[in-house]
Amino acid sequence: MTAPHTGGCRCGAVRFEASAEPHHISYCHCGDCRRASGAPVSAFVGFMADQIALDGKSLKTFENGPVTRSFCGVCGSPIAYVDERLADQIYFMLGAMDMPAYFRPTLHAHVREQLPFLHMPDDLPRHLKTSVPRPSSSNPDGTQS
Template sequence: MAEAQETWTETPAATGGCQCGAVRYRLAAGPTRASVCHCRMCQRQVGGPYAAFLKLAAGQITWLGEPAWFASSDIAERGFCPACGTPLAFRDIGSEWLEITAGSLPAGFPFAPTVQFGIESRHAWIDHLAALPGEETTERPVSHQAAEQP
């Protein structure tokens, strides 16, 4: 199997963060790469079938509130909100790159994965999701502490 090629895109500045608002961040405009990872560690981090990430240079992010970090292996760590537990980031220990969880990005952020990793753990049913019937939901009002705070 061919090695995944990284496709980088220029993305705009944005703010994002956790569900409770205790940890926020600002992303500077610049090159990013969107991906999904199906590996078991990423599945466990986000509690879902895959994790979606936006990779960027660590210097492109300014944290407003400090995430907690968990060493998920001897080579990588994962950032999360210590108050509400929202998964926020992944990074190789000592790397100048950081990957932000797509779910913590603002609604409407131009996120379009160009590569997937950990395909050995990919669930077969994912291929069939687009063919399933669907319905829209109405979001409930959120408290003043919710994620869309600047």
């Protein structure tokens, strides 16, 4: 499968289309993603923002520090997040994609926050913290704080 990749919310009030392949596909085990999604683990598909067309007058946002999460104001479906430290990138919820099976995660992030009863027996790389370097949280040795 090649671009365009499409997705949206449950009720159809929010739709989006990516004109290129994603640059990042991952699971996230952090508590913030758990609360935003209501699931024990989240999965994201990352694109460059200039590759996205978004149609959603009902799109609502919630800001938490440098992260802004979007959701449908009609049906409540979580849609995406942007992080001001990751210029020009947008990360869509894998479940919001029309063809979610196409997007196989390639790693796990924030596994130090993974719920103890959640077992995902795969061979994917596991990052204790973030898997995407954020300039304001990088240490001189390249590790994340």
